[in-house]
């Protein structure tokens with residue numbers, strides 16, 4: 001069977017969808033709720049293309065080509081619809097891709113990483129990170145106005161984390177000669193940044209009641225950011241911030257342990273259903289419309305495995321160890 005994509009004749013292989021034909025032929029079409037070889041249903045519309053025969057905008061990930069079909073995949077109209085679809089996904093996505101403290105440190109210290117080591121009691125490793133950012137760690141923050149503490153999320157709840165004091169405390173624990181500096185993870189500030197924004201009164205209360213790290217840090221950076229498709233497409237599409245102001249009802253920073261090393265955060269979930277359709281008696285949907293949530297009944301926990309984290313297109317379902325669980329009872 002032959003179709004055209006952007007006026008090029010393309011041979012369709014048996015069983016392929018338009019998206020699969022297009023990608024095999026070198027066309028770039030984004031996708032979020034589709035994963036190769038996995039069960040899925042169209043829900044996000046970021047893979048939109050136009051059928052020129054009837055002018056319809058269709059999801060390329062589920063539509064099967066028919067003989068002679070003429071597809072437009074790269075026009076301004078199609079691109080605008082994709083951008084709108086990404087903006088909709090992001091409109092109730094309340095999470096920080098990077099911790100604001102790390103974003104603003106003029107020395108490029110990955111403050112959140114250093115604090116996560118401190119909170120685990122890994123003081124030497126925390127010191128190695130500090131030494132990697134400051135040539136003279138003993139005086140590292142002395143002349144700095146601490147924008148990290150001003151930007152700290154915890155300050156929106158009660159008191160910012162005393163980042164400079166913790167840096168001094170950690171450095172004082174060691175003779176710096178015995179510390180081998182390690183390079184900080186360099187934060188790419190040009191990447192798309194999803195932002196948590198300010199907390200509501202009930203969110204503040206919940207976070208106050210559930211966060212008990214030694215430093216007070218909320219660890220607000222997204223632990224699933226390294227392979228988040230949402231972030232990488234949003235960067236590619238140059239999306240600055242969601243256009244729509246739908247306030248999310250989903251519990252923010254609500255980390256639930258799913259298996260020994262897999263975690264789930266509802267507020268980062270785009271309800272694509274990949275984890276639902278690809279786990280038997282595992283994840284399921286709860287409620288409908290804007291309030292719809294992905295949910296794992298307690299008795300289904302034993303039925304989920306870590307391959308779901310690979311399928312998840314965002315940082316909602318991710319693999320990590322030793323994160324403190326925050327629960328809201330949702």
Ligand code: SF4
Nearest residue numbers: 099101152153217218
């Ligand atoms: S809560 Fe922790 S990670 Fe978040 S901004 Fe404050 S110090 Fe950084």
Ligand code: SF4
Nearest residue numbers: 095097222225228315
């Ligand atoms: S899930 Fe993706 S877009 Fe959302 S906070 Fe994490 S990295 Fe950013």
Ligand code: SF4
Nearest residue numbers: 269270272273275312
């Ligand atoms: S957890 Fe991930 S895979 Fe599951 S519905 Fe949410 S975004 Fe999709």
Ligand code: FES
Nearest residue numbers: 033044045047061
């Ligand atoms: S990738 Fe096609 S509708 Fe989501």
